[in-house]
Amino acid sequence: MNKFQPLDAYRTQTPYELLPFKFDRFNAAEYLLTNLVGEYLLLPTEDLPRLIDKSLDDRHPLYANLRSKHFIRHTDEQAPLELLALKVRTRYARLAGFTNLHIFVVTLRCDHSCPYCQVSRQMESEGAFDMTPVMADKALDFVFRSPNPAIKIEFQGGESLLNFELIRYVVEQAKRRNQLERRDLQFVIATTLSLLTDDMLQFCKANDIFLSSSLDGPQALHNTNRPRPGKDSHQRFEAGLHRARAVLGYDRISALMTTTDKSLDQVKAIIDEYLRLGFNGIFLRTLSPYGFAIKTKKYRGYGTERWLTFYKEGLDYILELNKAGIPFVEHYAALILKKMLTSDDPGYVDLMSPAGAGIAAIVFNYDGAVYASDESRMLAEMQDHSFRLGNLLTESYEEIILSDPLLNALEDSFTLSAPMCSDCAYEPFCGADPVFHHATSGNVLGRKPESAFCQRNMSIFKHLIDLMRRDPAARQIFMEWVNPC
CATH class of the missing domain: 3.20.20.70 (Aldolase class I)
Incomplete structure (x- = not known):
């Protein structure tokens, strides 16, 4: 006779909240999730609705990653918000x-x-x-x-x-x-x-x-x-x-x-x-x-x-x-x-x-x-x-x-508010090239589905992510490029 009930009987699902993120279908089996500071994660297609519905079980193999990369937080946690804010400030510190x-x-x-x-x-x-x-x-x-x-x-x-x-x-x-x-x-x-x-x-x-x-x-x-x-x-x-x-x-x-x-x-x-x-x-x-x-x-x-x-x-x-x-x-x-x-x-x-x-x-x-x-x-x-x-x-x-050509270019090229950039999952890795888009389409925002700038960069972003996922040696090499001795 068992002295204790099964472990599941003692588990309680910790409620979580979604932090800001964007997503895009990466392939037939996965979605790519990115947040404000460029943290990314590949999530199985069937798990995205569960994540958004806040019904993803905390035993899911990616649950800890979702927390550590600031896609979700437990409702009683303040540290994830402070860490995310710190990373955003770091990312934009150069502008000052x-x-x-x-x-x-x-x-x-x-x-x-x-x-x-x-x-x-x-x-x-x-x-x-x-x-x-x-x-x-x-x-x-x-x-x-x-x-x-x-x-x-x-x-x-x-x-x-x-x-x-x-x-x-x-x-x-x-x-x-x-x-x-x-x-x-x-x-x-x-x-x-x-x-x-x-x-x-x-x-x-x-x-x-x-x-x-x-x-x-x-x-x-x-x-x-x-x-x-x-x-x-x-x-x-x-x-x-x-x-x-x-x-x-x-x-x-x-x-x-x-x-x-x-x-x-x-x-x-x-x-x-x-x-x-x-x-x-x-x-x-x-x-x-x-x-x-x-x-x-x-x-x-x-x-x-x-x-x-x-x-x-x-x-x-x-x-x-x-x-x-x-x-x-x-x-x-x-x-x-x-x-x-x-x-x-x-x-x-x-x-x-x-x-x-x-x-x-x-x-x-x-x-x-x-x-x-x-x-x-x-x-x-x-x-x-x-x-x-x-x-x-x-x-x-x-x-x-303070001239209009400069201020207008800066305002129109802020990707967090630019149409089709603001909801793009690859936005944290990308930028804006208003001069290129003006030269090729007559508009500083450009027509994103037709933009060679977007096509080139999105393809490279996906290629790099795919290489890091399927080739550990490539990921190690990339880490050395980012953090040279």
């Missing part, structure tokens, strides 16, 4: 710092003639398209009005080295002003490295300047994508890379690639070229719908699905390399994973909400025009000035920062 990245377009002149160029480049002799010291001083006045304790100044072109004397002037003036300001001041020069001289390198070393360059892949592909007189773009890049590393240090030079129709069947060769040249990662970028990319029809050279195939093949190959003991990062995935696996926001402009336009980065054109983002400046080169915030010569800092 306001503008960090200030881009100086020092010239439109360039020695390359890339068919996908997003800027209306000018011939090397066209000095009228150079920023002047007077304009640079106006831009620096603006820079140091930002409340951000960390200030990054990035020099862009054209080929920025064609106006290196202006770069030298800005660096020296910024450092002089910073003796009083005491900001964390950084400098980056975006350059092809083709015109790099020893004098330039010594100046960069003396002033702790980073170099950001472009590498589209092996020599034949790079020279096709980035032609210049002499057909030696890749050779000049590689020579400049070795010289720069010898003077500045191995980790002071980064590279970006752009995917063209010529790249699509060469993703492994592109990655191998980055490895050969000693880079520890790659950013597999798609084309943007601006400038010569539109005029030469390069942007229409491939569709979203074809690029996604390229991207996933590249990511799979990178995971194979990591599993073989070769550390290598796909940087776009790493940015997304930061939002998926932590409460932090990496501050990548395209994945910010509200959009990073103006509040994360701002652009000073050579002629004094101020734009909400680099893409806004590119759009203006196509005679669309929708995101032009003002001019350094005629408007004050307050007039530019």
